[in-house]
Amino acid sequence: MDTIPKILSKQKTFFKSQKTKDIPYRLSLLKALKQEIVSNEQAIYDALKNDFKKPAFETFISEFGLVISELDLVIKNLKKWAKPKRVKASMLTFPSQDYIYKEPYGNVLIIAPWNYPFLLAIEPLIMAIAAGNTIVLKPSELTQHTSQIITDIVQKTFPETVAISVEGGVETATELLAQKWDYIFFTGSVPVGKIVAKAAAKHLTPVTLELGGKSPCIIDDTVDLKLAARRISWGKFLNAGQTCISADYIIIKSNIKEVFIETLKNEIVKRYGVNPKESPDLPRIINKKNALRIANMLEDSHVVFGGDIDVEDCYIAPTLIDVPDLDSRIMSDEIFGPVLPILTYNTEQDIEDIIWNYEKPLALYVFSNNSSFVDQTIKKYSFGGGAVNDLLIHFGNHRLPFGGIGSSGMGAYHGKTGFDTFSHNKSISKRGNWTDPSVRYAPYKGKLTLLKKMFKYFS
Numbered sequence: 001m002d003t004i005p006k007i008l009s010k011q012k013t014f015f016k017s018q019k020t021k022d023i024p025y026r027l028s029l030l031k032a033l034k035q036e037i038v039s040n041e042q043a044i045y046d047a048l049k050n051d052f053k054k055p056a057f058e059t060f061i062s063e064f065g066l067v068i069s070e071l072d073l074v075i076k077n078l079k080k081w082a083k084p085k086r087v088k089a090s091m092l093t094f095p096s097q098d099y100i101y102k103e104p105y106g107n108v109l110i111i112a113p114w115n116y117p118f119l120l121a122i123e124p125l126i127m128a129i130a131a132g133n134t135i136v137l138k139p140s141e142l143t144q145h146t147s148q149i150i151t152d153i154v155q156k157t158f159p160e161t162v163a164i165s166v167e168g169g170v171e172t173a174t175e176l177l178a179q180k181w182d183y184i185f186f187t188g189s190v191p192v193g194k195i196v197a198k199a200a201a202k203h204l205t206p207v208t209l210e211l212g213g214k215s216p217c218i219i220d221d222t223v224d225l226k227l228a229a230r231r232i233s234w235g236k237f238l239n240a241g242q243t244c245i246s247a248d249y250i251i252i253k254s255n256i257k258e259v260f261i262e263t264l265k266n267e268i269v270k271r272y273g274v275n276p277k278e279s280p281d282l283p284r285i286i287n288k289k290n291a292l293r294i295a296n297m298l299e300d301s302h303v304v305f306g307g308d309i310d311v312e313d314c315y316i317a318p319t320l321i322d323v324p325d326l327d328s329r330i331m332s333d334e335i336f337g338p339v340l341p342i343l344t345y346n347t348e349q350d351i352e353d354i355i356w357n358y359e360k361p362l363a364l365y366v367f368s369n370n371s372s373f374v375d376q377t378i379k380k381y382s383f384g385g386g387a388v389n390d391l392l393i394h395f396g397n398h399r400l401p402f403g404g405i406g407s408s409g410m411g412a413y414h415g416k417t418g419f420d421t422f423s424h425n426k427s428i429s430k431r432g433n434w435t436d437p438s439v440r441y442a443p444y445k446g447k448l449t450l451l452k453k454m455f456k457y458f459s
Contacts, residue, residue, distance in 0.1 A: 004136075004175050007164055009221060011107050014161035020104060020132040023082055027075060029129055033157045034071045037064075037122070040186070042155060044118055047145035051117070052314065054283045058238060064396030066396070072416060073398055074130045081419050082128075085112040086429075092454060095432035099330070101236075102423040105206070106182030111173060113188045114140035114286050115242040115336075116441055120210075121150050124185045125163065127418035133183070135163040138176060142286050181205050183422065187244075190334075190407055208411030208421055211404055212334050215363040216355055217247035217391065218345075218377060221256045222362040222369040228389070229263040232340075232367075233271055233390025238320050240283040241338035243386075245363040247391055248335055251351055254344035261320060261342060267307045268318045276317050277308065282312040291316060294337040295328045306338075326357055355381055360406035365391055384408050 002010070019025055037044070044064055048054040070447045084099045108128045110164075112121035121139045128135045137154060139147035151165040158164070166172060177184075177199035180417050183433045187210040200207045219228060236247050252260055272279040285291040291314045298307060298319065306319030321341040324330050330341055364383040368374050374388055384404040385394050394400050395414075403412030437452070439447055 001164075001166075002160075004166065004172075004179060006441070007136060007166070008107060008179050008181075010161050010165075011136070014159075015104075015134050020134060020162065021078055026130060026132060027078060029128065029158060029162065030075050030078070033126070033129070034068065034075070036153050036157045037071070038065060038234070040149060043149055044146070045371055047149045048118065050144075050145040051143040052240075053286045054239065054287050055281050057281070058283065059118075062239065063116055065376045067122050067126070070267070070398065070415075070418075074126055074419070077416070078130055078419075079415055082132075091457075093429055094437070095435060096431075099428045099430070101426040101428055103372055105422060106133060108135045108183045108185065108422065109174070109176055109179070109181045109182070110135055110137045111186045111188065112137065112139050112196065113384070113394055114142040115239065115244065117143040117146040119151065120187045122416075124187075124413060124418070124422075125154075125415060126181075128422045129158075130419050131422035133422055134161065136176065137163065137165045137238070139167060140167040140175060141167065141172075144412040154340050168210065168451075172452045183207070185413075185421075186210065188265065190397075192408070197273070209414065210402075210408040210411075210413075210457070211362065211407065212244040212336070213361040213404070213408040214248040214331075214358045215245060215361040215365070215383070215386075217250050217365040218249060218351060218367065219252040219256075219260065220366075220368040220370060220373060221253040222373075223367045223389070225256065225260050225263045226263055226267075228367045229267040231390050233264060233267045236340055237272070237282065237338050238392070240316070240324045242283075242286065242336055243338075244336075245392055245395060246336075247340065249331065249341040249343060249352055249361075249364055251343050251345050254346050254363060254364060257342065261304060262338075263320070264320065268305070269447050272318060276306075277310070277313075277315055282318070282338075285316055286314070288312065288314060290314075292334070294335065294339060297335065298339065299329070301328065301330050301341075316444060326354065351377075352380075360404075361406045361410055362385075362408035363394075363437065365388075368379070382406065 028068045040246045045056040045059050048059045068229050082102050084101045089096045089098045110124050117140050125137055128448050137176030154163055154165040180203045184200050184205055184207045190211045193209045272282050276282050288311055291311045294316050295309045301324055302322045304320050304322045306317040308317035316338050319339045324341045360382045362384040364386040365376045366374055366379055367389050387394050401412035401417040402414045403409055
């Protein structure tokens with residue numbers, strides 16, 4: 001493989017050839033990508049199982065299926081999305097026809113995470129290709145099997161001048177970030193996101209940062225606790241809790257806490273058995289380092305369920321923590337594992353004191369049948385996105401932009417929003433020549449009153 005500067009130089013040259021701006025060419029690449037992914041379906045399942053024992057069902061619902069759906073959506077709609085959009089002209093520019101052109105940024109860097117290593121590498125790649133960019137993709141070094149199959153798929157689908165997968169660790173990422181890109185798309189932790197933003201700022205490169213944070217789940221006493229427990233156990237323990245929009249902690253009305261805990265315990269046993277370690281449906285933590293990190297978080301916590309740990313096997317049991325202190329280790333950072341702290345509230349002020357103790361989260365969830373409480377909660381708190389009476393489901397709708405706010409990220413993607421993310425909106429006014437009002441030309445004497453009227457009535 002060429003050096004990173006040489007790869008980028010070749011892609012810059014190819015982009016200047018204008019080939020990627022050809023819509024049929026983009027569609028041919030996307031169709032080839034879909035064919036290659038479909039032909040490797042079982043290999044993708046095997047790779048994720050080898051990396052952290054992810055079951056095929058979870059791989060399909062949270063990675064493979066979403067990628068294919070996104071490809072189908074883009075292939076169906078690309079011509080319409082890429083077409084210049086005519087907008088209403090202003091009387092101040094009369095006569096003119098005004099348009100917004102969708103223009104690719106150019107040379108794009110995508111850095112993918114390990115928690116959903118296939119989805120979060122391929123989905124932004126799809127949208128960057130659809131928008132007409134060239135791409136250097138860096139998959140996660142922590143998921144070696146998945147990264148290898150991503151590299152194989154990209155290599156078989158694209159010329160290196162269009163897209164290439166570059167594997168490697170921190171040194172590779174550092175070298176990639178030292179280059180001058182036209183756009184950077186990063187998914188990962190807040191600390192690394194700050195490093196990416198600093199590197200991008202050096203060249204005034206625009207970025208999308210998909211980060212994380214401590215996402216709360218509020219439960220009031222109007223809900224069906226069995227239904228809430230079923231949905232929460234699914235959303236929290238999917239991917240062993242290694243989901244950036246997973247509920248990081250519960251805030252529940254104090255009078256139903258004990259009943260909810262018992263209900264949730266029963267639900268966990270129903271889904272994963274008495275010994276979850278033997279369940280084929282519970283993935284492992286990505287590596288020993290992260291398993292040990294979570295184990296350290298659990299020290300001095302009041303475990304009311306679970307708590308079993310096998311660092312060598314990267315296993316953490318689904319675990320419930322009863323009312324931890326806000327300054328405890330389990331509440332100081334995003335957990336990113338199958339551990340669920342349960343806090344209580346009596347008044348809405350209690351909820352405020354907890355949520356506003358942290359930075360703006362990537363997600364917020366509220367379980368309630370009280371519509372006014374739901375609406376007030378959604379409006380009061382600032383967060384990336386969320387759901388009412390369920391977890392995670394907003395991620396699955398391509399019509400909903402997905403992204404964070406504040407420390408949980410900037411920018412958004414999914415569906416057409418993803419295409420727009422990797423496209424610059426180029427504004428064009430096409431001026432007519434059949435008339436040329438003289439009001440804008442000097443001398444200006446006697447024209448100010450007329451100009452003010454034009455601004456008032458025609459802006």
